Amino acid sequence: MVWSNGYQLQSRDYRIERVLGQGGFGITYQARHLKLDQDFVIKTPNEHLQLDPEYPKFVDRFIKEGQRIAQLCTNPHPHIVRVFDLFQEGDTHCMVMDFIPGENLLQRVQGQGALPEAEAVRYFQQIGGALQRVHEAGLVHRDAHPGNIMFRGDQAVLIDFGIAGEMVPVTVSSKYGWNPAFAPFEQMRGFREPTVDIYTLSASLYYALTGERPATSLDRKMMM
Incomplete structure (x- = not known):
């Protein structure tokens, strides 16, 4: 399920502002942290991947990769987007990153x-x-x-x-x-x-x- 604008996550203090992108792999959202009053990006796997027989391995890699990237960000590089958090919202795995409002x-x-x-x-x-x-x-x-x-x-x-x-x-x-x-x-x-x-x-x-x-x-x- 794609989260709609205004949806408030139950496991963290985020409110979904809009979908930034959606592809075969995943969905990225612009989300507002309600306590920090700042915008972040939340990335999740696309729900259709749950039908893939390799999905449990994929989730494990998703988590481990997020951990490695977050560790990379302990010494932040000015030209690499930062990862701040990994968590689950129900059955959905989430990764929280910098929101960069500029153009690509x-x-x-x-x-x-x-x-x-x-x-x-x-x-x-x-x-x-x-x-x-x-x-x-x-x-x-x-x-x-x-x-x-x-x-x-x-x-x-x-x-x-x-x-x-x-x-x-x-x-x-x-x-x-x-x-x-x-x-x-x-x-x-x-x-x-x-x-x-x-x-x-x-x-x-x-x-x-x-x-x-x-x-x-x-x-x-x-x-x-």
């Missing part, structure tokens, strides 16, 4: 066109540093495409990492665990190495500098 790279390029080279390089140096920290922690983002690069002032922030890419059950990973315009061919076969992030980041930089989506890795492989 996809929206910025769609609105103003290709970015100046110096600006794009500065942002991607920031995201490259974020991915280095992620890799040092033994994690792989696997989805560092323009929609997951947000802007907070003049800072680029990597969001939504380590969840859809690292934890989607086998039965849905090929359909939902990658973005075809920015993912390497190997990712479609379940490849989970840091080089996946290098490819995706490079494809995202191409998009930032040209304003055009790169040819998919599958298309290029078929042309070889």
